[in-house]
Amino acid sequence: MIDFALKNLFRNKTRNALTILGIAIGVALLLSLVSISEGINKMISNFGEGMVGTISVFPEGKSMFTSEGGQLSKDFADELENFEGVDYVIPYYGTLLSSGSMGGAYAMGVPVDKVSEVVGEEIKIKDGRMIDEGDKGERVAIIGSTYPNYKNTNVGDAISIHGRAFEIIGKLEEGSASAADVIFPIEAIQEIDKTDKLTGIIVRVNDVERTEEIADDIKSTLGVEAETSKDLVRKFSDMTSQIGLMTYVIGGISALIGGIGIANTMLMSVSERRREIGIMKAIGATKGMILKQFLQEAVMLGLVGGITGIALSFLGIYILSLMIPFAAMTLNLIFVGLLFSVGLSTIFSVYPAWTAAKVDAIIALKYE
Numbered sequence: 001m002i003d004f005a006l007k008n009l010f011r012n013k014t015r016n017a018l019t020i021l022g023i024a025i026g027v028a029l030l031l032s033l034v035s036i037s038e039g040i041n042k043m044i045s046n047f048g049e050g051m052v053g054t055i056s057v058f059p060e061g062k063s064m065f066t067s068e069g070g071q072l073s074k075d076f077a078d079e080l081e082n083f084e085g086v087d088y089v090i091p092y093y094g095t096l097l098s099s100g101s102m103g104g105a106y107a108m109g110v111p112v113d114k115v116s117e118v119v120g121e122e123i124k125i126k127d128g129r130m131i132d133e134g135d136k137g138e139r140v141a142i143i144g145s146t147y148p149n150y151k152n153t154n155v156g157d158a159i160s161i162h163g164r165a166f167e168i169i170g171k172l173e174e175g176s177a178s179a180a181d182v183i184f185p186i187e188a189i190q191e192i193d194k195t196d197k198l199t200g201i202i203v204r205v206n207d208v209e210r211t212e213e214i215a216d217d218i219k220s221t222l223g224v225e226a227e228t229s230k231d232l233v234r235k236f237s238d239m240t241s242q243i244g245l246m247t248y249v250i251g252g253i254s255a256l257i258g259g260i261g262i263a264n265t266m267l268m269s270v271s272e273r274r275r276e277i278g279i280m281k282a283i284g285a286t287k288g289m290i291l292k293q294f295l296q297e298a299v300m301l302g303l304v305g306g307i308t309g310i311a312l313s314f315l316g317i318y319i320l321s322l323m324i325p326f327a328a329m330t331l332n333l334i335f336v337g338l339l340f341s342v343g344l345s346t347i348f349s350v351y352p353a354w355t356a357a358k359v360d361a362i363i364a365l366k367y368e
Contacts (some may be wrong), residue, residue: 012272015265020305022261023345026254027309027337032316033247033332039121040240043146053208057201072198074139074225080201080222086216087204092115093186094199097161105148108180109189112136118179118202119144119172128155128170131185141184142170148181150174151321162192227363255340258305259348265269266352274359281361294353295346302345306338313337351366 003107044180057080077091093109110118114349115131119142131142143153150171150200159182166184179202190196203226205214270277277290317329 019265023305024309026258028312029253031313055203090202091198105181107182109186126173137187139166140169141166144172145174262348266349270356277359287357289355298345298349302341306341310337
């Protein structure tokens with residue numbers, strides 16, 4: 001009966017091809033969105049692990065998402081370094097790059113002797129080299145794998161920061177998640193903006209277990225915002241939950257549209273094959289056999305649509321990965337795509353299959 005079901009896929013090629021295309025587009029769209037959501041969650045997890053034992057300090061009323069430019073003084077950073085429980089501090093100057101292909105990239109200027117602490121000692125350079133003390137005040141930069149267009153950006157290229165060209169001298173390994181997309185010497189950006197102010201300060205504590213306690217002490221004593229890695233991850237997670245909700249909504253719409261297409265195709269097939277159904281029943285086919293036959297045809301439609309959708313999603317995710325480095329196809333996503341397409345086709349073909357099973361053999365044989 002499976003062979004018969006496969007043959008029926010080619011009975012009305014145009015209609016079935018359009019149905020398969022509808023399923024494929026729905027699967028590809030769903031998998032692409034899920035891959036972005038999973039990639040962001042993985043990035044947040046890596047970021048949280050890398051920031052354990054640190055506190056991010058901002059001016060009162062600001063946060064990592066709203067703070068840029070110079071607002072804190074170097075004297076304040078010195079005072080913070082002497083605060084009880086603090087191991088060392090990393091003053092930085094942050095800015096959001098919003099022009100051209102760099103839209104959404106966060107750039108951070110840090111002291112050259114603190115670059116390795118900001119990047120993370122376990123993260124390696126993929127191409128080029130790391131910023132060192134000889135680069136103090138120089139307009140050079142390194143980019144992380146979260147930098148937009150990371151794969152098409154090479155060592156030696158230039159990026160614009162506040163209207164000045166900074167040469168990229170290094171690229172961090174893929175899959176890494178540092179505190180910023182772009183890192184450069186703080187003195188270079190302060191010279192451009194003609195300021196010695198700071199955007200924020202990263203504080204490393206002596207005792208990881210006391211991170212929350214020290215953050216509260218900094219808030220109450222110095223009157224600034226102090227966020228731990230848990231606070232930052234929580235805020236990131238709130239943002240990604242909206243992406244997750246959008247994924248479910250779009251997936252639901254795709255399922256509804258694809259399901260209607262499958263049901264319509266199967267109902268038309270039942271209508272056109274009434275005489276064939278009558279002949280099958282006349283030679284001994286039971287309702288269960290007819291039901292099974294049409295369900296198998298629907299599953300074949302869903303399976304072919306799912307495989308086509310997965311192929312399309314590979315292309316879509318590859319294109320997305322050029323702009324969003326953490327988007328990637330996984331075995332889990334392939335399984336989800338097949339389960340979605342086959343499950344969808346099965347559910348929406350139950351009624352047409354039951355309609356076919358109930359056809360009266362005598363009336364069907366008279367059908368022209």
